[in-house]
Amino acid sequence: MNSEPIAHAHCDGPCGVYDPAAARINAEAVLSMTKKLIALKMPTSLDQVAILTYQNTLSRYVAIKEEQAQKCKDELLILWTDYFKPKHLEANPELHDIFWKAAKLCSSCKVEVSQAHAEELMAAVKNIHEIFWKSKDRNVEWMTAS
């Protein structure tokens, strides 16, 4: 009798736990950081402390925006490729286009400092939220943290 431990290679053992809320939180963070970047004032003097503070804050805002946009894309891709099935595509023929454009918006939000694109990303995630919950015959209210 073999006593070696078993490493299971059946299906991926899906937990079935998917929720567009994860992407929504990331998208909200992207919008928040974009707004903060737009509102950030450059120092009006050559004071070193003021310049360093400005650069440090700017760097942090950019880094968080970059990170959250990538996480948003990751979460969207998981929903797209893992949750949604061919039967959902029948009910939503535009599904691929919606996800493709939403993922593209995540990239735009990294490349740019665009409040318009960050707001478009939020709208895209909201649309996905509605499609997702409708596919589960559930009415889950869209709400934001901020």
Added chain:
Amino acid sequence: MDDSQLTTYMVSGNSMNPLLCNGDRISVLPMPIYKVGDIVVATHPIQTDLIIVKRIELITSDGRLRLRGANSEESTDSFGLVSQNKIIGKMISKLD
């Protein structure tokens, strides 16, 4: 290589076909870092008493991993992203 950390597992299931088949025995070693394409043994992120063998499909910018089977017919879903601390080790070799 620190052989004292080497563990042998028996594969159960076909999600890693044709690389690994049901009943294959593999040697697994913890690694400091992992890369896309590595075949790894990991603790299932939800069913924590379940040990799984999968391939790393994606590593996100914050270091989380997406694991997937090699056989698309048997491995159609994923369980989302998992953290590196769920990885037990990388498959080093398949034993005869």
